[in-house]
Amino acid sequence: MDPELRAAIGRIARVPQLLVACDYDGTLAPIVEDPSKAVPLPESVAAVRALASLPQTSVAVVSGRALRDLATLSRLPSEVHLVGSHGSEFDIGFVERLTPELIAVRHRLRNELREIAAAHPGVRLERKPASVAVHTRGVDPQIAAAAIEAVRSGPATWDDVTVTQGKEVIELSVVATHKGTAVDQLRTQLAASAVLFIGDDVTDENAFGNLHGPDVGIKIGPGDTQADYRVAEPIEAARALGLLLETRRHWLFGERAVPIERHSMLANGRTVALVTPEAKITWLCHPKPDSAAIFADLVGGSPAGHFTVGPQRGGIPLGQRYRSNTMTVETRWSGLTVTDWLDLPAKETTPDGPAIVTGDSSLVRVLSGTGRARIEFAPRPEFGQVAVQLQPLDDGLLVLGSNEPVALYSPGVEWEVTSDAGYETAKAVVDLSAAGGQVVLELRFGTQSLEHHRVPIHERQAAAEQPWKDWVASLRLPATARDLVARSALTLRGLCHEPTGSILAAATTSLPEELGGVRNWDYRYCWLRDAAMTARALVDLGSTEEAEGLLRWVDGVIDRTGGHPERLHPLYTVDGYELGAEAVIDTLPGYAGSRPVRVGNLANHQLQLDVFGPVADLIAAVADARGSVRDDEWRVLENMVEAVRRRWHEPDHGIWEARLPPRHHVFSKVMLWMTVDRALHVVRQHGGEDRPEWVELRDRIADNVLEHGWHPEAEAYSVAYGYEEMDASSLWIGISGLLAGDDPRFLSTVLKIEAELRSGPVVYRYHWDDGLPGREGGFHICTAWLIEAYLRTGRRTDAEELFAQMVDTAGPTGLLPEQYDPLAERGLGNHPQAYSHLGLIRCALMLDNMLKQ
Secondary structure, three states: OOHHHHHHHHHHOOOOOEEEEEOOEOOOEOOOOOHHHOOOOHHHHHHHHHHHHOOOEEEEEEOOOOHHHHHHHHOOOOOEEEEEHHHOEOOHHHHHHOOHHHHHHHHHHHHHHHHHHHOOOOOEEEEOOOEEEEEOOOOOHHHHHHHHHHHHHOHHHOOOOEEEEEOOEEEEEOOOOOHHHHHHHHHHHHOOOEEEEEEOOHHHHHHHHHOOOOOEEEEEOOOOOOOOEEEOOHHHHHHHHHHHHHHHHHHHHOOOOOOHHHOEEEEOOOOEEEEOOOOEEEEEEOOOOOOOEEEOHHHHOHHHOEEEEEEOOOOOOOEEEEOOOOOOEEEEEOOEEEEEEEEOOOOOEEOOEEOOOOOOOEEEEEEEEOOEEEEEEEOOHHHHOOOOEEEEEOOEEEEEOOOOOEEEEOOOOOOEEEEEOOEEEEEEEEEOOOOOOEEEEEEEEOOOOOOOOOOOHHHHHHHHHHHHHHHHHOOOOOOOOHHHHHHHHHHHHHOEOOOOOOEOOEOOEOOOOOOOOOOOOEOOOEEHHHHHHHHHHHHHOOOOHHHHHHHHHHHHHHHOOOOOHHHOOOEEOOOOOOOOOOEEOOOOOOHHHOOOOEEOOHHHHOOOHHHHHHHHHHHHHHHHHHOOOOHHHHHHHHHHHHHHHHHOOOOEOOOOOOOOOOEOEHHHHHHHHHHHHHHHHHHHHOOOOOOHHHHHHHHHHHHHHHHHOEEOOOOEEOOEOOEOOOEHHHHHHHHOOOOOOOOHHHHHHHHHHHHHHEEOOEEOOEOOOOOOOOOOOEEHHHHHHHHHHHHHOOOHHHHHHHHHHHHHOOOOOOOOOOEEEOOOOEEEOOOOEHHHHHHHHHHHHHHHHHHHO
């Protein structure tokens, strides 16, 4: 197929609402001498039927034939819209809507044309509800010409008659319409974003002429045309429809989706990447984790960019694992091992000079073994919205056309660059035995240098891994689930953005809370709440570096409020600035067809008063671990309490960011109490003067939530004041220390949440209507909260059992997404999720402490 046509089909297949319209004779069905035997091609029928069955896709056949004849011959299903008589007939009852005056013209027209046909042997008339077609196919050319001239000089000149000229046919209609107006009417009725029209006849030029914008017109056969693309015959049109079907099906439903939890994360403190169990880099944003993706296969399939390595013979890997206490991933087949890590620019120099000239982060992929490996490199900057060119050079490839310079250093690899749908992909096969057992691929960002790195690759790997190993060695890991806790800690540290101190809520955007659903959000930002809870978990393991970096970041964010900390947003970019508008990338199909794919997050504009509590709790934990409080931490703490004083009595949107009107959420009120409580702890433990006004504020908030948060019918603390529905976050009434573990009100709340929200190994956030369609999985963080609640209320066996079930839901390399579906037994939501891993760490530490008691 013409590459430009293939590219056009690739583009139009990804529009939100697609209308596929085509002619019948000469398009779906080859031209035959006897029009009554024009049978459509089986390939065309199959493609049209399948396209019509897809969601967000409409199919129409727009023909010059009478609607009845078209329906009889085509035998297409009711999902396919049939339009007859060049757009004069949209349904069988059309003729009944003709005015008496038009009916009279039609009667006169039929009589006149009958006389012309009788005078010209072989000429055939086709009567339609609003028109008469004069066919001259197979008639002696001189007779045909005379008949056409008689029509043109006679009834074709009448008022109220519209003439349409086709191949060996002329049609006279009492309705002024043509295929172009018919397609426009279909476009409007079906709210189509774009139209693909295929036709072969002169009459189809009216449709081609009305196409615009992203529309695609395909002309079959020779002759002048307004269509942008051309194929030779109907079978080629069938192939075009088949390609459209395949591409759109992938766009709508996604390609084969690797289970979310089976992805492993690479990290270097600057950005993150995800790699599948088959060593495909399916997600990588650059230059920061909240920047646009250069590989977005995860939410857009192969056309959105990937970097794939595997054995030439194919086959399932023997396994995948992290190298111990590092963020390096090894994927193994017999005869091939792929070792992946994200590297930083070398700081050291060698006797020969700098280790490398320029660049920032790089993705290093080392292929080792004895077999033959295939490589496919398909960078797609800006989530696949920018087409780039790949230029092979002696030691690799240059990626041209992107704002950021990018180069793939790959000495010894011979690349073949191909183009498909306007995008270039580089492919290669390498013989590892012939290459000495090893091939190095290094994707360098921020440079187009393909210079040889003067530090041997094994030394570079060791240098990249050692900081991770040293950090893990410094932690106080529990005996309970020790290895999984270490992996969770590494994951949380990998979500830290070292240049700024911010911490990501998750590494990805738009991984669905329900497969095929719309609950798809962008979590590649720093939520004050999530980040503080993450840093607190690391403090509990003995590392304060991440917390100190985050608190400096928070201090900067507060400073930019101009002295009004109560105006803090719930989340910010990794640089600490307000997010842009939430947007949707319509061209991406989403993970497993789960759309929309979002960039940005509207929660940025919500009021979430709970965010102060985790930050104050973190400051208290850091102060206790260090034995002192820094000036910037004092500023943050006092600003938090001041924000609470000003706004604690207001309703807010709550922790779950439901797009509903504000309410007095129990969790938010508990967190406001905790803000002041932890501030008082810091003051009393670390040399400050007691603050009686803080004591009064804390006690007033406590009295308020304990009185108004309790719902007598539910016999528990519910989601919000006056609402009976339960919410897992209300467990914090006891987890925070506001209520003692043996308080009857807390015990009753735990039992109520267990009964209503726990399902096997998961705990759901809530079951109340949050204003969005669809459902979601159980949240790992909620499961962790119930485990904590079990331990605080003396139910140790239940806690151990639920913890074991939670651990079993982790992926093969120990990572957890946001949620888990206990029925489908697979992960859901963005991945890896900081909440999930910090919850696992907290539970393991609590269980470990219980064992020591």
